[in-house]
Amino acid sequence: MIKRRISKAIKIGGVTVGGGAPIVVQSMTKTDTRDVKATVRQIKELEECGCEVIRVAVPDAEAAEALALIKRKISIPLIADIHFDYRLALSALKAGVDGLRLNPGNIGDPARVKAVALAAKERGVPIRIGVNAGSLPATADKKLSIAGRMVAAALEQIKLLESLDFDLIKVSLKAFDVPTTIEAYKLIAGKMPYPLHIGITEAGLPRTGVIRSAVGIGTLLYLGIGDTIRVSLTAHPREEVIAAYEILKSLDLRQRGPVLVSCPTCGRAEVDIVKLAQRVEKELLKMNKPVKVAVMGCVVNGPGEAKDADVGIACGKGKAVLFKKGQKVGVVAEADIFTALMREVNKL
Numbered sequence: 001m002i003k004r005r006i007s008k009a010i011k012i013g014g015v016t017v018g019g020g021a022p023i024v025v026q027s028m029t030k031t032d033t034r035d036v037k038a039t040v041r042q043i044k045e046l047e048e049c050g051c052e053v054i055r056v057a058v059p060d061a062e063a064a065e066a067l068a069l070i071k072r073k074i075s076i077p078l079i080a081d082i083h084f085d086y087r088l089a090l091s092a093l094k095a096g097v098d099g100l101r102l103n104p105g106n107i108g109d110p111a112r113v114k115a116v117a118l119a120a121k122e123r124g125v126p127i128r129i130g131v132n133a134g135s136l137p138a139t140a141d142k143k144l145s146i147a148g149r150m151v152a153a154a155l156e157q158i159k160l161l162e163s164l165d166f167d168l169i170k171v172s173l174k175a176f177d178v179p180t181t182i183e184a185y186k187l188i189a190g191k192m193p194y195p196l197h198i199g200i201t202e203a204g205l206p207r208t209g210v211i212r213s214a215v216g217i218g219t220l221l222y223l224g225i226g227d228t229i230r231v232s233l234t235a236h237p238r239e240e241v242i243a244a245y246e247i248l249k250s251l252d253l254r255q256r257g258p259v260l261v262s263c264p265t266c267g268r269a270e271v272d273i274v275k276l277a278q279r280v281e282k283e284l285l286k287m288n289k290p291v292k293v294a295v296m297g298c299v300v301n302g303p304g305e306a307k308d309a310d311v312g313i314a315c316g317k318g319k320a321v322l323f324k325k326g327q328k329v330g331v332v333a334e335a336d337i338f339t340a341l342m343r344e345v346n347k348l
């Protein structure tokens with residue numbers, strides 16, 4: 001059992017982050033925020049695959065104006081990602097966003113930070129302090145490690161918000177380097193009470209990005225650190241949400257949708273397992289049911305794994321044995337394997 005770090009609970013719209021609440025899956029749109037139609041379409045797509053909180057970039061006043069329209073058309077909480085210009089943060093708050101991601105430090109003038117903190121507090125809107133290894137303040141203490149500098153920068157920003165009597169805070173400390181990221185989160189975990197948003201930044205294209213993210217986010221989650229996650233991939237954000245759930249499912253922290261167990265196949269298999277597993281995976285991706293499905297190549301490990309699943313198939317020469325909830329329910333011809341397996345899954 002993973003023992004999770006105790007953090008203060010905050011609310012982003014109707015979603016609780018921290019305080020022992022289920023780890024929240026979030027993503028960020030990749031559309032031009034000013035294009036309301038395209039942005040709403042992408043958010044709806046993400047909602048469908050389980051995204052629970054969405055962030056959009058707000059680079060200018062036009063994007064800030066679009067927020068109210070976007071907010072009206074979606075049902076998951078909306079976070080505005082803002083840099084430098086405090087007026088954009090104030091407009092976003094007026095538009096009704098549920099969260100802000102900004103660094104008080106890069107807003108500059110304390111009076112401006114105060115104006116944002118007051119407006120956010122009035123509306124009960126949390127602020128995520130997002131420290132990134134690539135943009136550490138020039139004043140950072142060079143004697144500290146990069147992780148140490150990230151933590152110092154975050155603590156300074158926290159102090160600034162706390163001095164304004166603002167405590168609806170969430171913190172992230174992201175780097176591309178996995179050990180640096182893990183180190184930074186481990187360092188800050190015991191130094192402040194706020195919930196942590198975790199992720200590996202700029203992780204890359206899906207093939208490598210999912211691995212980097214799984215190693216970094218997975219290690220932190222296993223250590224009990226992290227209240228909300230975002231997998232950052234150079235891909236459609238749907239891939240980020242799918243990867244996030246796979247990480248959470250691997251650690252038994254959340255369950256969503258089916259789990260596919262498939263053997264790696266070897267010289268003993270007499271059916272094309274790769275093709276069969278790919279076909280089954282494609283079909284399962286359309287479902288939300290938390291079912292465990294096994295596709296196994298032969299009788300060595302096949303029946304054992306297939307029996308352990310809700311529905312499973314253990315293939316042999318020209319045919320396969322079908323299992324349901326541990327019971328053998330039939331033998332099907334090779335040509336009927338996929339149909340028979342999916343029929344049983346659909347019946348569950």
Ligand code: SF4
Pocket residue numbers: 263264265266267268269296297298299300301302
């Ligand atoms: S289940 Fe059979 S075919 Fe699949 S990897 Fe194991 S031994 Fe090979």
